Amino acid sequence: MIKRSRLRPLRTLGHGFIKRIWRLGAGARLFWLTLISSGESFRRFHLTIREVYFTGVMSLIIIVVSAFFVGMVLALQGYNTLQRYGSSEAIGVLVALALVRELGPVVTALLFAGRAGTAITAEIGLMKATEQLSAMEMMAVSPISRVIAPRFWAGVIAMPVLNVLFCMVGILGGYLVAVPLIGVDAGAFWSQMQANVDWRLDILNGVIKSVVFGIACTIIALFEGYDAPPTAEGVSRATTRTVVTSSLVVLGLDFVLTSFMISL
């Protein structure tokens, strides 16, 4: 007969696996309930707009500052490499493509998860811990349509807008390093960018990525808050899980989406 202690690792592994499958199912259920309860978010659009302010506008500073530095570093690194091959005029297109295809959507999503995602999780978790969601239920008001859905759509709306801003500010940062600082010709910087950045293949695909990341990051943040144990420790762990899960999901989804977009 096998000793019980020998089975313990197997049991722990199985328990962890079942728990993750259960959470995946619960998250998918919340996503579905959010979609079918979204009518209120559009009928009373001011609820969604209010959340766009908290998730989008309040994330502007971190997005703009980060984009500026990312753009400047891209220009420095890009110039350093391109000048070896005598193609330093291509610095504009390098900065633009790197930003609109990859760095814009991905870095915006990671920053969004860290800034807005954690705020959403902590807020929903605390609303649960202080019985605000139960109070809403007892007032015959669905927390999914009144609290969850407006925040979800706010995240979905805010993310692509933040991404576009990130790319624009990043390109500006790249321009300031490449043209006034290094001395690359301004005409070459802009004209090469204009000639080589495709509207559909580059810009539109980047925006599509950011919409998908917006859906993923926001629903993860909402689920973690909604599912958090109603204690200080529970909310704290949920907030940490939001950042970790969102970051991994964004990076994984980026690979999948890029594969699809390149193959099309």
Added chain:
Amino acid sequence: MTQNIVEIDNLSFGYKGRMLHQGINMVFPRGKVVAIMGGSGSGKTTLLRLIGGQIKPTKGEVRVDNQVVHTQTREGIYQLRRKMGMLFQHGALFTDLSVYENVAFPMREHTDFPESMIHDLVLMKLHAVGLRGAHQLMATELSGGMARRVALARAIALDPDIVIYDEPFAGLDPISMGVICDLIRTLNDALGTTSIIVSHDVKETFSIADYIYFVANGTVAAEGTPDDLIKSTLPFVHQFVHGEKDGPVPFHYAAGDYKQDLLGYEV
């Protein structure tokens, strides 16, 4: 219209293999203040959640206004809840809203009242709980007693048939406790509602309740008017009402032999 607005019939409830309630029967007549009392962990709040349809009974049924709660659809439960107002233990006010907006919340969600009417109704409800002057404060700026009173104003915002109070006196200073006590009785009589109070504060509850149920070990251990229960010789009721530390509810949590625990320690 039936005489009892809420009826609990042979109700059993349990989870994770443990039965919390077994065969509970209770009635809550219209217009009365009825209290459910019992020790911590005796399942009093769970009874409120069963009445509100937040959880389903394992056996038996809860009827609100002659409708079985747990057989209702989600929309049906929401219709029933519109007849109820609930005061949560710590108020459960929406912390991102002002006092005014908290009280206006149920009106904005369930009615098409014009803003001028909402304004008047909110101020009337706040005046009833003595906090009209605090309508501009944020929920986070209130003391525990004030938060409880604002939550009471919110609970009665749409003039419900039933007002449910979950531990309304817990953690309050004596003045706030007296104010809440008086408000529950006054509002009940003025609005003609039925009040269901869950509490373990004997003095306050006995002073306002018309009828009291004592819950212990998953059943109704005793019931009656406050006068009946004060005179009761039932050991549990006697221990609870007089706050004796030992009795049917033991002082010590179940444990093994004391001597063995002390002397049998091995490093």
